[in-house]
Amino acid sequence: MHPAPSIILFSTLSGLGFGLLAFLGVGAPAPMGRIALVFYAIGFTLAVGGLISSTFHLGRPERAWRAFTQWRTSWLSREGCIAVAALMVMGLTAIAQIFFGTRLPFLGWIGAALCLATVFSTSMIYASLRTVPRWHDPTTPALFLGWSIAGGALLAAHTVLAGGLLLVALVIQIVHWLRGDSALRRSGTTLATATGLTGGALRSFEPPHTGGNYLTHEMVFQIGRKHARNLRIIGAALAGALPAGLLLLAPAGHVTAGLAVLSHLAGLVVTRWLFFAEAEHVVGLYYGAHQGKTA
Amino acid sequence: MTQLPPPSDVKLGLVIDLDTCVGCHACVTACKGWNTENYGAPLSDTDPYGAEPSGTFLNRIHSYEVQPEDGAAQLVHFPKSCLHCEDAPCVTVCPTGASYKRAEDGIVLVNESACIGCGLCAWACPYGAREKDPAEGVMKKCTLCVDRIYNENLPEEDRVPACVRTCPAGARHFGDLGDPGSDVSRLVAERGGIDLMPEQGTKPVNQYLPPRPKDTDLDVLAPLLAPVAETPQGFLGWLDKTLSKLPGSAQ
Numbered sequence: 001m002h003p004a005p006s007i008i009l010f011s012t013l014s015g016l017g018f019g020l021l022a023f024l025g026v027g028a029p030a031p032m033g034r035i036a037l038v039f040y041a042i043g044f045t046l047a048v049g050g051l052i053s054s055t056f057h058l059g060r061p062e063r064a065w066r067a068f069t070q071w072r073t074s075w076l077s078r079e080g081c082i083a084v085a086a087l088m089v090m091g092l093t094a095i096a097q098i099f100f101g102t103r104l105p106f107l108g109w110i111g112a113a114l115c116l117a118t119v120f121s122t123s124m125i126y127a128s129l130r131t132v133p134r135w136h137d138p139t140t141p142a143l144f145l146g147w148s149i150a151g152g153a154l155l156a157a158h159t160v161l162a163g164g165l166l167l168v169a170l171v172i173q174i175v176h177w178l179r180g181d182s183a184l185r186r187s188g189t190t191l192a193t194a195t196g197l198t199g200g201a202l203r204s205f206e207p208p209h210t211g212g213n214y215l216t217h218e219m220v221f222q223i224g225r226k227h228a229r230n231l232r233i234i235g236a237a238l239a240g241a242l243p244a245g246l247l248l249l250a251p252a253g254h255v256t257a258g259l260a261v262l263s264h265l266a267g268l269v270v271t272r273w274l275f276f277a278e279a280e281h282v283v284g285l286y287y288g289a290h291q292g293k294t295a
Numbered sequence: 296m297t298q299l300p301p302p303s304d305v306k307l308g309l310v311i312d313l314d315t316c317v318g319c320h321a322c323v324t325a326c327k328g329w330n331t332e333n334y335g336a337p338l339s340d341t342d343p344y345g346a347e348p349s350g351t352f353l354n355r356i357h358s359y360e361v362q363p364e365d366g367a368a369q370l371v372h373f374p375k376s377c378l379h380c381e382d383a384p385c386v387t388v389c390p391t392g393a394s395y396k397r398a399e400d401g402i403v404l405v406n407e408s409a410c411i412g413c414g415l416c417a418w419a420c421p422y423g424a425r426e427k428d429p430a431e432g433v434m435k436k437c438t439l440c441v442d443r444i445y446n447e448n449l450p451e452e453d454r455v456p457a458c459v460r461t462c463p464a465g466a467r468h469f470g471d472l473g474d475p476g477s478d479v480s481r482l483v484a485e486r487g488g489i490d491l492m493p494e495q496g497t498k499p500v501n502q503y504l505p506p507r508p509k510d511t512d513l514d515v516l517a518p519l520l521a522p523v524a525e526t527p528q529g530f531l532g533w534l535d536k537t538l539s540k541l542p543g544s545a546q
Binding site: 057073 | 297298313323347348349350351352355356357358359360361362363364368369370371373375384386387388389390391392393409410411412413414415417418419420421422423426427428429431432433434489490491492493494495496503505506508
């Protein structure tokens, strides 16, 4: 799949932001006044910034409001609705803590649940697609929630907890990669089921047109697979192993935490880029792609 | 609404005969012609006369080679457009309600004025039936020529999709696949029509008729065309002999 920068930014930044807001919602930490302003400002900037960047890939962004209407069936619509609800509820708890020096625990817990529900909805946009077997797997929501909660703990300055959660997220990431590598094979979709042709060895003889098209640009994207192995190691190290090591082993402080956050963010962008670049869409089979990865 | 309607009695769709299709792309041209001038936004082309031409099409023809264990390879031309699935995943993922499946005849359409061009429906379609138009920023797909098939301003023989009307080989058939007695349903039953990617659970309405086995004794005229003289006679014989005597010539 084509790794659109706006989508990668959106899912990494908003995942982190909603993770931090979830921790603020449950009161861990429960800052007041100016410190609360700083914490909530970081959370809202990441979450809202991510949401806004997600509209950049739309063909008709001026109609984006319509995306709030189909929550009955569409995970994309659910994500939009839940995100707005989460931001509104967390906005109230932010006002209470920043201006009135008081926590609203009941609203905070609801807000935290909505924040995690937003991240879950984001992951389900991908996990619900049967057409991309690598994504159509329970490890996809686990992966998004794992990184979001770990990143939230990191930003919420929970040194030891964040270190542990990062390692948990890292394990989920590795399981997601390993399961993903055999997902297309396990899905059973092949060029033979795609065309119904039998009676011999099948190959794509000629594509429909000499040039590329929307489908080949968007769905038959191949870059990154060449360096996938190295990128996985870099992503896993920067997103999980290095920040976890810093938090658990290095002396605590703003420098350690800052380095851990930067490393985590860089690694997360790499793993999220791979999430798209490595994903095989079954339509690629019609174009002769993914041979050797199918059953 | 992106909730799918209950399965309709009428299921309009296409039956595509892979045995008959000659891969001429006439249906591709007819489709682009009709759908650029009629329903919805035109189908744009990008860099049409340049080095990397590309364009939006609702129907594309692939070609596949089937190589049996023994015997000659067979080339199969493979037209592919929207299959108007009963369980259309492209409809339910749409966040705006722009994608819908008609309750009366099962045609899957896009309300272009409500489409935000997020592309999720194209991701959800296993067949590559949807393409986002780069000029218009909205999703385009086969409408089954909904503006032809019910159009009483057209002569009756033209009230079929443009691709079906134009196919010179008779490889495309249009009709009601929900009616077991219809011509298309009987054709599917007789020829063993199949679903594409049945494991994806989309329940496509369009059916594909597999290529029929080829005759093994293809060349019935060959024995009659065998060469009469194995060795050249007369002037050609003299020429052959003379040239063969030259040094270095093939004997």
